[in-house]
Amino acid sequence: MQTFLRLALLVLVCLLFSACMNGDLDVGQSLIQPDEMQIQYIDTVTVNLSTVMVPDSFITSSDSSVLVGRWTDAQTGLMQANGFASLSYTTNDLPDQKGIRFDSLVLEMDYAYSVGDTLNSFALQIHQLQKPLESGAVHYNTQSVAYTTQPLIRKSFIPQFKSATRQVRVRIPDVLARSFYTKLISKEINSVETMNDFWKGFAFLSASPNNVFLAFNLSSANSGIRLYYRNNEISQTAYNLLFPFQTGPFTQLTNDRQGTGLQALQRATDALSSRTTQNSSFVLPAASLYTRIEIPSLTQFVKPEDFLGLNLAELLLEPIRRDVRDNAPPPAELGLYFTNTQNETIEAVPGNTSGESSAVATYSYLPNEIELQDGYVFNLTNHINRVLRGESANRPMLLKVPSGSLTLRSRLQRAVLGNRQNTTDRVRLKLYVTSDA
Known part of the structure; x- marks a missing residue:
């Protein structure tokens, strides 16, 4: 499966140019002219995925x-x-x-x-x-x-x-x-x-x-x-x-997870690295399975020379599937939530550049392609910027279906997500930064 790169290409270009001219770069625009800047792309930051089991019960008698x-x-x-x-x-x-x-x-x-x-x-x-x-x-x-x-x-x-x-x-x-x-x-x-x-x-x-x-x-x-x-x-x-x-x-x-790689999940504090489950992690609400995401080296990635600031940060998650007609559609929406060692949901991760909305992504795919190109794209620009500036802690996140989207039907939908070592579908954190040309 080809990498899911083109879903938001036009939006991305607009964001980049807008960021160059108006981005919060913490530099004096009167001293550095926009045409003296250049945009660089970084996707080498390590993103770790693991599967957790958070016990949950929900009412089913209210469903028709x-x-x-x-x-x-x-x-x-x-x-x-x-x-x-x-x-x-x-x-x-x-x-x-x-x-x-x-x-x-x-x-x-x-x-x-x-x-x-x-x-x-x-x-x-x-x-x-x-x-x-x-x-x-x-x-x-x-x-x-x-x-x-x-x-x-x-x-x-x-x-x-x-x-x-x-x-x-x-x-x-x-x-x-x-x-x-x-x-x-x-x-x-x-x-x-x-x-x-x-x-x-x-x-x-x-x-x-x-x-x-x-x-x-x-x-x-x-x-x-x-x-x-x-x-x-x-x-x-x-x-x-x-x-x-x-x-x-x-x-x-x-x-019943007996005999599977996930049978070790017994308590809410347990987490199984995606490397032990065929380089994949899972989101399946009906089974109380969610993906925990950690970016341990976020503040230590190698910045380009003359680094000025971050323009755009996108977290790309690709489900492992070959065809949209496979009778196992992934959730229509996924959201990111800060979590702790108990894998509890603390609060929604801020999304977009402003951080005024929650980090929620819609499942999308490119039609008419020979090989399926699909995924979830989260705009984490605000959150990543705050971590880089030391204004927020680099906390682990939980990937879940937003509560407003949960129905008995949507709880059955599953997403199997590839980690960085997966050969077909990989998680990546894409950073677009500005440096002095």
């Missing part, structure tokens, strides 16, 4: 969707997503209707989105909960609830996101479905409580070996169990009644 699936990676291990939901009751007049007969009972769930491979068959397992969820209760990614050992239903299918219905439909076994229908007709099921006594709820799991997560929108007006029935007249008119899911379905996310 539940995730089901798994992702296995030789470096980050196994991530598993299980969904949990209970059903609500819909008031109806079924007991008062005459001349109707049962047809079928179908579990219907709208697709929300997918992450990963949807070209192969997806194996869905649906278990019954041992007790219903409390409607509207708060649940976190670290939580689970008890469910039956044997699946109630097994179904394999290829996700059809482009279909007209955009949903998965699973027929419930007739014996169970007819029992439910009978209790509706007899009024034994006539409330949320009696509904929960019968169903309790569902646990959604997957045994698919493929790297894929499916998100089902259980808050949709079309998601729930739908009863199909007909009248006994010659027309046999078809009817249906939907029993939706209760509010507050949630997703459990588990991670």
Whole structure:
């Protein structure tokens, strides 16, 4: 993969010329004329990357969707997503209707989105909960609830996101479905409580070996169990009644790094050098994995003769990937935050020349290139200038997805970043300095 150099070329040129004329160089412009200066480029400053694991729990019951699936990676291990939901009751007049007969009972769930491979068959397992969820209760990614050992239903299918219905439909076994229908007709099921006594709820799991997560929108007006029935007249008119899911379905996310290079991460203070993990570091919020960045020799780099000042400082981070269609997109945005020995987030690193905004970079790539050229470019001019002047400490930084960009979906996105020794994608600190010509 070629180096990601041209994304901001025009902006860079403008910044350089602007810095020459108006940059804060701590020199007297009346003594040195702009045409007597020259711009030099330095990219030899050492940047060290390491992976840290900062334990984190987050609410998943506030999301409209539940995730089901798994992702296995030789470096980050196994991530598993299980969904949990209970059903609500819909008031109806079924007991008062005459001349109707049962047809079928179908579990219907709208697709929300997918992450990963949807070209192969997806194996869905649906278990019954041992007790219903409390409607509207708060649940976190670290939580689970008890469910039956044997699946109630097994179904394999290829996700059809482009279909007209955009949903998965699973027929419930007739014996169970007819029992439910009978209790509706007899009024034994006539409330949320009696509904929960019968169903309790569902646990959604997957045994698919493929790297894929499916998100089902259980808050949709079309998601729930739908009863199909007909009248006994010659027309046999078809009817249906939907029993939706209760509010507050949630997703459990588990991670197993056993047997990987990252299994040594046990405490928040641990940090694994990128040199021990195939010259790469990681950002994967759903697994609490982040990249720690240190620039130990920032104040000791070899400055050119007659050095006058720093015009522009850019930190370039390149994800290790070959194609933007690889089903594993990196986060749309990453931010830099000062951290400590506990790898805690202290405050945002100031960005740009003024330092009035946070250091946040958007993932970008050059289209129509034979080899992928992509990356994140952070403007750290203000921060680096302050360190060079002794106005700020040279503190380590943590690379994370900004909290404002975090959703259940974005937490699944991962960035694998190359260090300076990586053969295809490398981290670099690019300094553009002014010296006396």
